[in-house]
């Protein structure tokens with residue numbers, strides 16, 4: 001009995017931490033998730049996750065949250081610029097993402113991750 005319990009706990013923790021999908025957009029006061037952030041999550045999952053980790057915790061690319069990150073990118077525009085132009089090993093997304101998608105993924109990083 002105890003063993004089954006441990007297996008269930010392990011499976012739950014595993015599913016939560018390693019499922020590999022970016023965190024859901026929280027539902028707002030009106031009961032719906034911000035549509036722009038939902039687009040941002042989709043873009044993140046398709047284009048960024050493989051290097052920056054499902055929750056932006058880092059991988060081959062750096063972590064996308066924390067104090068240093070907030071200092072480096074105090075506003076959304078600075079963030080959009082680096083995503084649009086790329087930097088060193090970070091590819092440019094100017095031709096593969098629209099301006100709406102760039103804004104959406106930048107907002108998702110700042111507001112959800």
Ligand code: HEC
Pocket residue numbers: 043044047048049050051052060061062063064069072079082083087088089090091093105106
């Ligand atoms: C092929 C791997 C790869 C992909 C895909 C990728 N990145 Fe990056 N990213 C990197 C690397 C490596 C860096 C560090 C660049 C440098 O040397 O400054 C970086 C840097 C960044 C930075 C600056 C971080 C900082 O602390 O200075 C941001 C913001 C960023 N990436 C966002 C994104 C977003 C958003 C996407 C998806 C649209 C994305 N990246 C996709 C590899 C990647």
